[in-house]
Amino acid sequence: MNVTRCFIAMAVTDEVKRRAQDLIRLLAASEADVKWVEPENMHITLSFLGDVTPEETVDISRAAMRGAERVASFDFTIAGAGAFPDIERPRTLWLGMTQGEERFCDMQHAIAEELADIGYPETARKFHPHLSLGRIKRPTPQLKNLTELLKEHAHFEAGVSPAMEASIYASQLERRGPKYTLIGHAELG
Template sequence: MNVTRCFIAMAVTDEVKRRAQNLINILAASEADVKWVETHNMHITLSFLGDVTPEETVEISRAAMRGAEQVSSFDFTIAGPGAFPDIERPRTLWLGLSQGAEQFCQMQSAIAEELAAIGYPETARKFHPHLSLGRIKRPTPQLKNLTELLKEYADYEAGVSPAMEASIYASQLERRGPKYTLIGHAELG
């Protein structure tokens, strides 16, 4: 059976990506063991769907369109680095939203409801819109340096992006990292 890993995400502007990369360069000086997100792969994930068939991608795209049209377009500001589960025990590093988070959550919820109606249940975790920067490969003594840098740059701003459409992507895992292919759009109302 032919399947593709699929997710729905919001793109960010090149300027936001450039400024996020600047922050990565600052954080990388900590020498912590981190797998950093490549600039061209930066986005805000709305829903990860896993392996789906080509037929399912059509239904997923339709569901995303129905959900997205329920929310008007808006601008959001990427700012404030953080970590999951928290800064003192970082596993995933990210930039959050200082403006537009409420609209982002409404959009994600509307899309998630439409996906649930076609058999893709919502995750139990509360949605927290963020732009991933990297994942800790393994804890090392340098993690303390990284934590200090995250605190030092707590007010870092990466800029404003428009939310006009969600994008549906196919993801292929390759040796160098994931490769994303755009397979659909879902315009906001």
């Protein structure tokens, strides 16, 4: 069976990507062992769907469109450096959201409801909109330096992006990292 790893995400502006890269350069000075996200792969994930067939992508796209049209477009601000599970034990490094977070969560929930109706249940975890910057490959002594830099840049601002449409992507893992291919759009109402 032919399957593709898929997810739904919100793109950010080139300016936000540029500013996020500025922060990555600052954090990389820690020399911690991190796999940094390439600018062309930066996005805010709304829903990870896993392996789906080509036929299922049609239903997924339609569900995403129904959910997205329930929410009017808006702007959101990307700001605040942090980490999952927390800043003292970083595994995933990110920039959070300040302005527009509630509306962003409403949009994600509307899409998730439509996806649940076609058999893709929401995860139990609370949705936390974020722009991933990197993932720790392995803990090293430099991780302490990274933690200090994250604290130092806790209020870093990357800028404003418009939420006008969600995008459906296929993800293919390659030697250099993931490659994302746009396979659909879901415009906000």
